[in-house]
Amino acid sequence: MQLRHAILGLLDVAPQSGYDLGRAFERSVAHFWHADQSQIYRTLDRLETDGAIATETIPQQGRPDRRVHSLTDAGRHELAAWLGSPLEDLQPKEPFLARLFFAASLGVDGILALLDEREAAIREGLEQLRALPSATGDLGAVLRMATLDAGIRQGEAELQWLASTRRAVAAEGS
Numbered sequence: 001m002q003l004r005h006a007i008l009g010l011l012d013v014a015p016q017s018g019y020d021l022g023r024a025f026e027r028s029v030a031h032f033w034h035a036d037q038s039q040i041y042r043t044l045d046r047l048e049t050d051g052a053i054a055t056e057t058i059p060q061q062g063r064p065d066r067r068v069h070s071l072t073d074a075g076r077h078e079l080a081a082w083l084g085s086p087l088e089d090l091q092p093k094e095p096f097l098a099r100l101f102f103a104a105s106l107g108v109d110g111i112l113a114l115l116d117e118r119e120a121a122i123r124e125g126l127e128q129l130r131a132l133p134s135a136t137g138d139l140g141a142v143l144r145m146a147t148l149d150a151g152i153r154q155g156e157a158e159l160q161w162l163a164s165t166r167r168a169v170a171a172e173g174s
Contacts (some may be wrong), residue, residue, distance in 0.1 A: 031151030108173030
């Protein structure tokens with residue numbers, strides 16, 4: 001998946017400004033896809049150049065003009081082609097697990113601190129996911145809730161794994 005596909009998908013839900021897309025990422029897909037505002041704007045420029053989106057400039061009083069992006073037929077075709085293509089191979093990159101893999105030199109206390117830091121991050125992420133509003137109404141809402149549920153379950157499973165790992169590390173240190 002590329003960022004452009006996530007943006008096309010969000011624009012398929014509703015036309016949005018770059019700012020709105022940043023907020024949509026935070027409130028809907030952040031548990032499986034991250035994008036910062038500058039990446040979103042660069043990708044919007046490329047999508048517009050490629051003809052996948054159209055941009056309407058809406059003048060505003062006392063603020064910069066608002067640029068609202070919507071899918072073109074070419075954008076809908078690209079989104080449909082991506083959705084219908086074979087799934088990408090799993091190529092995980094998990095910086096935390098890479099650190100943990102090599103963390104023996106930190107000693108038990110350092111490793112436990114690393115686990116504590118990860119646990120705090122997971123708990124914060126779960127809090128944010130649980131605060132998201134429930135979506136209802138159509139098949140898209142069912143799928144959005146399914147991905148939210150997956151994020152919550154993954155976070156809960158990682159908390160259990162962290163507790164187990166913490167016990168194993170502490171036992172080695174005794």
